Amino acid sequence: MLNFRLLLVFLSVLVLALFAASLLIGPAGLGVGTSLRALLAGQGEAAVLVMREIRLPRALLGLMLGASLGLSGAAMQGYLRNPLAEPGLIGVSSSAALGAVIALQSGLAAAVALALPLMALAGAVLSVLLLLALAGARGASLTLILAGIAISAFAGALTSLVLNLSPNPYAAAEIVFWMLGSLSDRSFTHVWLALPFMALGWALLAPLGRGLDALTLGEDAAAALGIRLSRLRLALVLGTASCVGAGVAVAGAVGFVGLVVPHLLRPAVGARPGRLLPASALGGAAMLLAADIATRLIAPERDLKLGVVTALVGAPLFLHLIYKTRKDGVW
């Protein structure tokens, strides 16, 4: 096991470096000096616009979204004691996507600014209420998974229905592209829209470490160690929903980060679910920033989607981890 503090320092430095790279890389092709002068001192009109209105919000969104996905993924895996769990499991991301798809299809997204992210947030909120009603305040983690899968499947079916009945092929294409997930052409409005929800999510999830550690011993033992499981579960569901709902609202569905990052970092924290929370938040931010930079470097003129890159990188990584796990015989 690596020294935990050293790991956090290393990941923080990595995130900062990638954040800086995200600010400095883009189709405008500004030099490093020009970029920094524009960002910090406000010199050069066009450069200031690019740096402050395009690249800074994009980098900030990447940081926030990545940290949210990494943190909620680690919390979800810790709570369910299952390395295959991911934040989308409770149905929030597909419900948020449904909200966004309805906004796109109905033309609301084109008519009203922010209709899309707001509809997505509404979808997320509705799904959480439904989830809590279905799974109950008390009850085992299994009911939560089953309710989440049911909601996910239903929201997915409704999204397919919207696509199916879409009279306009352009609208359908727009929906499909939106669902791939992207951070391009986002503004500070998106940052300010997502930040309160994500910050709420972080505040709910970050203190769960001790309870998640105790859950290593199972629900019964954790309860007897003084952990209030129903409270923990409520914080987990609301925190994950805030993080993921806000994420989908501003960036679309970006998969695999919440699944792969906790899995990747688990050995580095001695498999302790509590320590995995901050490590995975930083790791998620690093992975998302890197993936977003990659979309700009690989095919700048083709608008490569972020969710495509995270899945392309994440899936083989995950396969490798499964292969390694099978060889070692333990998670």
Added chain:
Amino acid sequence: MVRVLTLKDLTVRRGECPVVDRVSLSVAAGEFVGLIGPNGAGKTTLMRAALGLLPATGQSSLAAMPAAARAHAAAWLPQTREVAWPVSVETLVALGRTPHLPATGRMRPEDRAAVEAALARMVLGGFRHRSAARLSGGEQARVLIARALAQQAPLLLADEPIAGLDPAHQITTMEVFAGLAAEGHAAIVSLHDLGLAARHCTRLILLGQGRLVADGRPGDVLTRANLANVFGVRAFYARTVDGPVFQPLEVVR
């Protein structure tokens, strides 16, 4: 006598049928109580209800406490030996300190001392850096017992803690519980091995179909009539120069 657990008319129903039926008892510091009874007699349910982990009617001094206070009053070792993540043995044992840690979660010297004592007591010092997921079933069971010991609660409730251990570790584990009791703690341990129960426990509680059938010293509980009525067996039971010896012989139903 310091009472560490008092139950009064504790009843747990599953549907209409009572699984634990009006059980009243109290356990004092210094006692090593063996909870015995056939499969389905309600041993696990009784312990979980006493801890407040199951909805029950009647009274339990532990269930009445808030969760944090209860974790200081009693440690609970469930029968399912769950270790979800491949954490090190030392980390797993340290989870027993969860109720004691300050808000920062940092281990203080007394927490480390408690973990060391628990590791030493279960003779696990050599395992401390091993991954808990790579241990054998019996080793894992001993690590989880050490976790419960590290909690340093006045009362330890353990559900079949010696099932699956080899004879030497069964005996040493029973001696650990007896040692805890001798130091002024108390232990309530459900057991199927009546021979070990007769030799090591200071008191036996016999459950049959959710009811408390007998409660007392091992010799007074393991009577011919109780064994026949509750377990349906006949047994050899004698005090020898090697201490009490109990051996079930045949089924009488």
